[in-house]
Amino acid sequence: xxxxxxxxxxxxxGNIGYALIPLLASGYVFGDRPIELRLLEIPHALKALAGxxxxxxxxxxxxxxxxxxxxxxxxxxxxxxxxxxxxxxxxKQGMERKDLIQANTNIFTTMGRAIDDVASPDVKVLVVANPxxxxxxxxxxxxxxxxxKNFCALSYLDHQRAKAQIAIKLGVSTNCVKNVTIWGNHSxxxxxxxxTDGYFLSDNGEKIPLSSLLANDLxxxxxxxxxxxxxxxxxxxEVRGNSSALSAAQATxxxxxxxxxxGTQDGETVSMAVYNDKGYYGIKKGIVFSFPCECKDGNxxxxxxxxxxxxxxxxxxxxxxxxxxxxEAAHNVLSK
Ligand code: NAX
Numbered sequence: 001x002x003x004x005x006x007x008x009x010x011x012x013x014g015n016i017g018y019a020l021i022p023l024l025a026s027g028y029v030f031g032d033r034p035i036e037l038r039l040l041e042i043p044h045a046l047k048a049l050a051g052x053x054x055x056x057x058x059x060x061x062x063x064x065x066x067x068x069x070x071x072x073x074x075x076x077x078x079x080x081x082x083x084x085x086x087x088x089x090x091x092k093q094g095m096e097r098k099d100l101i102q103a104n105t106n107i108f109t110t111m112g113r114a115i116d117d118v119a120s121p122d123v124k125v126l127v128v129a130n131p132x133x134x135x136x137x138x139x140x141x142x143x144x145x146x147x148x149k150n151f152c153a154l155s156y157l158d159h160q161r162a163k164a165q166i167a168i169k170l171g172v173s174t175n176c177v178k179n180v181t182i183w184g185n186h187s188x189x190x191x192x193x194x195x196t197d198g199y200f201l202s203d204n205g206e207k208i209p210l211s212s213l214l215a216n217d218l219x220x221x222x223x224x225x226x227x228x229x230x231x232x233x234x235x236x237x238e239v240r241g242n243s244s245a246l247s248a249a250q251a252t253x254x255x256x257x258x259x260x261x262x263g264t265q266d267g268e269t270v271s272m273a274v275y276n277d278k279g280y281y282g283i284k285k286g287i288v289f290s291f292p293c294e295c296k297d298g299n300x301x302x303x304x305x306x307x308x309x310x311x312x313x314x315x316x317x318x319x320x321x322x323x324x325x326x327x328e329a330a331h332n333v334l335s336k
Pocket of ligand 1: 013016086088130
């Protein structure tokens with residue numbers, strides 16, 4: 001990366017964008033590294049974006065060197081080091097999933113091509129907008145000059161939700177709950193899994209498997225816990241009257257920080273939806289699937305060799321099937 005890290009955010013004037021921008025501008029993710037922000041929006045949101053730019057100036061963040069507001073992906077992504085794709089076509093009432101995929105496939109084709117054309121060859125791209133896994137797949141397919149390893153989609157929010165629910169159940173700090181995994185799609189078919197590799201890290205460094213700590217709650221872990229995490233986003237909408245923004249922005253920032261700055265601690269994993277080029281865990285190659293990942297030196301590595309229960313294998317197949325259907329729907333759009 002150059003001296004000044006160039007970060008582009010699409011959908012910057014939206015709910016998540018508004019909560020994410022200060023986490024990036026304040027140094028929460030990249031420390032005291034100088035950063036330049038490129039805020040990308042569609043024309044109707046350009047005025048709101050200008051207001052955000054004014055607020056950023058008023059924050060006087062020491063590391064923020066410049067803020068560009070634009071509706072042109074080529075301008076936003078030029079030599080960008082990091083791109084966060086939050087902007088997308090929202091699901092509207094009565095809209096079918098295939099309509100959502102159609103609208104977003106067109107947007108993410110444009111994003112992918114612009115990344116291919118002008119971004120830094122080392123750019124790292126995190127896709128937040130839904131359907132996140134398939135949007136990410138479309139973008140990386142269109143950006144053939146950028147390695148697929150430089151892309152991921154956000155399942156980190158689901159990961160944090162799962163960690164938090166286990167911590168509440170055990171009455172411990174979230175920080176002691178390690179290696180829960182979100183498998184598959186960022187949708188209601190995802191499989192939040194606390195038992196395969198999850199452990200509690202005690203103050204003296206002892207690792208106690210969650211499977212033994214939750215031995216009396218195995219029914220809960222395989223039923224209520226799973227549906228609670230799968231439906232958490234919907235539940236937040238019901239209660240807050242708007243979709244998760246604060247927690248989504250925090251998870252986006254934490255995902256970037258773990259992936260690109262700190263890496264994971266030895267033996268620890270986080271959940272990231274990544275391009276499955278190797279057929280990890282028997283999942284079909286060629287889709288973006290959330291796996292347990294270790295991060296080091298700006299790269300992610302899927303943790304291999306975990307032994308999955310029959311229940312887990314069954315759940316993985318369900319979410320894999322949904323992703324294959326999304327892939328087909330996206331292909332239908334692209335082949336038109
Ligand atoms: P908002 O509707 O508040 O903001 C989206 C913004 O994107 C709007 O300002 C809109 O003008 C802009 N936009 C639309 N099309 C664009 C384009 N082609 N180029 C640039 N900007 C464009 O939604 P928000 O609550 O911020 O959510 C953003 C996305 O995150 C949605 O797709 C949402 O479903 C998704 N989420 C993903 C999560 C995840 O964990 N992966 C969790 C939270 C959230 O649901």
